[in-house]
Amino acid sequence: MALLLLPAAAQAHLVSSGLGPFYDGALHLLLSPLDLLVLLSVVLLAGQSGKAPARWTVVILPIAWGLAWLGAIWVSDGAPEAIPALDALKIGLLTLSGIAVASGLRVPAPVLAAIAAAVGMICGLGGELAAADPEGRAAAFAGRWTAVLILGLLVAALTVSLKRPWMRIALRVAGSWIAAIGVLTAGWVLQGFA
Amino acid sequence: MNRSRERMTTSANRILPACSGLAILCAAMLLLPLPALAHVEAGAAGGFLSGLSHPISGLDHILAMVAVGIWGAQLGRPAIWLLPVVFPLLMAFGGFAGLVGWELPAIEVGIALSAVVLGALILGQARLPLGLAILIVAFFAVFHGHAHGTEMADGDSALLYSIGFVIATGLLHAAGIALGLIHHWETGRVLLRAAGSVVLAGGLYFLWGALA
Numbered sequence: 170m171a172l173l174l175l176p177a178a179a180q181a182h183l184v185s186s187g188l189g190p191f192y193d194g195a196l197h198l199l200l201s202p203l204d205l206l207v208l209l210s211v212v213l214l215a216g217q218s219g220k221a222p223a224r225w226t227v228v229i230l231p232i233a234w235g236l237a238w239l240g241a242i243w244v245s246d247g248a249p250e251a252i253p254a255l256d257a258l259k260i261g262l263l264t265l266s267g268i269a270v271a272s273g274l275r276v277p278a279p280v281l282a283a284i285a286a287a288v289g290m291i292c293g294l295g296g297e298l299a300a301a302d303p304e305g306r307a308a309a310f311a312g313r314w315t316a317v318l319i320l321g322l323l324v325a326a327l328t329v330s331l332k333r334p335w336m337r338i339a340l341r342v343a344g345s346w347i348a349a350i351g352v353l354t355a356g357w358v359l360q361g362f363a
Numbered sequence: 364m365n366r367s368r369e370r371m372t373t374s375a376n377r378i379l380p381a382c383s384g385l386a387i388l389c390a391a392m393l394l395l396p397l398p399a400l401a402h403v404e405a406g407a408a409g410g411f412l413s414g415l416s417h418p419i420s421g422l423d424h425i426l427a428m429v430a431v432g433i434w435g436a437q438l439g440r441p442a443i444w445l446l447p448v449v450f451p452l453l454m455a456f457g458g459f460a461g462l463v464g465w466e467l468p469a470i471e472v473g474i475a476l477s478a479v480v481l482g483a484l485i486l487g488q489a490r491l492p493l494g495l496a497i498l499i500v501a502f503f504a505v506f507h508g509h510a511h512g513t514e515m516a517d518g519d520s521a522l523l524y525s526i527g528f529v530i531a532t533g534l535l536h537a538a539g540i541a542l543g544l545i546h547h548w549e550t551g552r553v554l555l556r557a558a559g560s561v562v563l564a565g566g567l568y569f570l571w572g573a574l575a
Contacts (some may be wrong), residue, residue: 202522338444342533345448346539347457349529350522353508354456356462357521 188353190305193313198320204292207259210266211288211349212321215281216328217270217340218260222281223325229282231318241294258291261359266353270344273337401522409520414527417511418501418535423474423569424511428532430481430562431500432539433555442493447536451529453501457508465565471573473506478566485559488552 198204209228215226232251266284268274276284418424428450435446460467480499484491491499511528542558545551560561 202526206526229449268452271452342444342448345451346529346533349451352452352455352526353458353462353525353528354522356459357525359567360462 188222190191190308191312193305194309194314195316196312198313198316203226203256203259203263203270206347206350207266207288207292208321208325209286210263210270210344211285212324212348213270213328213340214266214274214276215285215345216325216331217231217273217337217344218275218278218281220329222278222327225278225282226285227318227325230285230289230321231314233286234293234317235289235310235314237293238314249261250327255294256357259288260351260355262288262291264348264355267344267348268353271341271348272344273341281290314319367380368492373398410521410523411527413519414524414529415531417528418512418531419517421511422565423478425535426478426508426562426565427474427481427503427507428535429539429542430478430484430485430559432536432541433543433558433562434485434496434539435536436540437488437555438490438493439498442496443540443543445493445497446534447540449497449501450504453504453533454508454532455525455529457505458511459508461509462483467509468508470506470510472570473503474510475504475566475569475573477503477563479570480566482559482561482566484565486556488556525530 199207211230212226215223271290296341328340329341414425418428427554431446431450437482480503483489484499543555546555
């Protein structure tokens with residue numbers, strides 16, 4: 170609960186890719202390590218759980234992400250603001266997903282669909298791209314949304330295809346690393362480091 | 364039975380040259396000169412690099428991390444991958460405990476003892492039950508996390524520091540596992556026991572320092 174009260178760093182501008190707002194938005198995902206890790210952890214869990222959960226996840230997660238972002242735009246009258254408390258939820262989600270991957274859990278499709286929807290909502294509501302220029306914001310979001318969709322699809326497909334025992338082991342090791350990063354980051358955030 | 368042993372020997376013969384080459388490459392990389400930097404790295408890159416370099420800046424940490432990998436390789440499946448899965452999780456818990464102010468007694472003694480115990484287990488080729496092996500590794504991981512996971516410079520990104528720290532720790536385990544694979548050879552088993560004695564000696568040195 171204390172994590173929810175902590176402030177996050179404010180960013181004045183998106184990093185420019187030099188290719189326009191669409192690619193600035195796509196690049197923004199790759200330069201947002203927390204969002205990227207949350208996305209990867211949930212998609213890895215989906216891929217580990219099997220084909221059906223992975224299919225649900227790669228469809229529901231981007232839809233929830235997009236709907237939440239549109240909702241944030243609508244509620245804020247076109248000027249969404251960052252909600253720092255959501256970062257704490259992202260850290261919690263990536264830790265739990267990492268532990269589930271490390272444990273080799275196979276989560277049922279409906280549960281994973283709910284998790285994917287929650288992740289999409291939290292990331293979409295987080296005021297992402299609040300720093301983008303208003304006129305290019307829609308294109309930037311389209312770029313970021315496309316990056317979420319493509320990355321999710323690729324990682325889920327790759328994870329589902331991992332059949333050999335050592336590949337599944339590597340996946341579980343990756344899960345333990347993600348969970349460890351989440352736990353350590355939570356400690357730092359509680360200590361006052363953003 | 365014989366066929367399975369032949370298959371194991373064949374796969375070991377394939378893996379071992381690659382691992383030996385990797386180990387030689389890693390050893391050679393230690394000899395490379397480092398650039399002199401006029402400024403410390405700052406911001407995101409600084410946080411990641413600081414986390415990445417922290418575990419390899421202390422010999423006590425290196426000895427224990429590599430020893431976990433070697434012992435896991437000696438024990439074989441499933442310990443070879445379970446120990447490196449358990450260690451980062453409990454290490455992060457130790458770091459979390461340190462960051463939120465939960466004190467642990469005799470942290471430096473615990474870290475030194477981890478090298479002593481793991482070195483002795485490698486030296487003796489101890490084949491403990493899996494649960495006990497996990498318990499030993501998890502216990503010492505908390506000390507390492509408490510001491511090393513909480514040392515970030517002001518201004519660094521906490522998330523990127525944590526990413527770098529966990530990756531470096533995992534790679535040290537991987538180096539230990541790669542070294543430990545030579546236990547498929549008779550000579551390799553002797554060399555690993557010698558490596559265990561080095562870890563044990565290093566641990567005793569650090570224990571002496573912690574108690575003095």
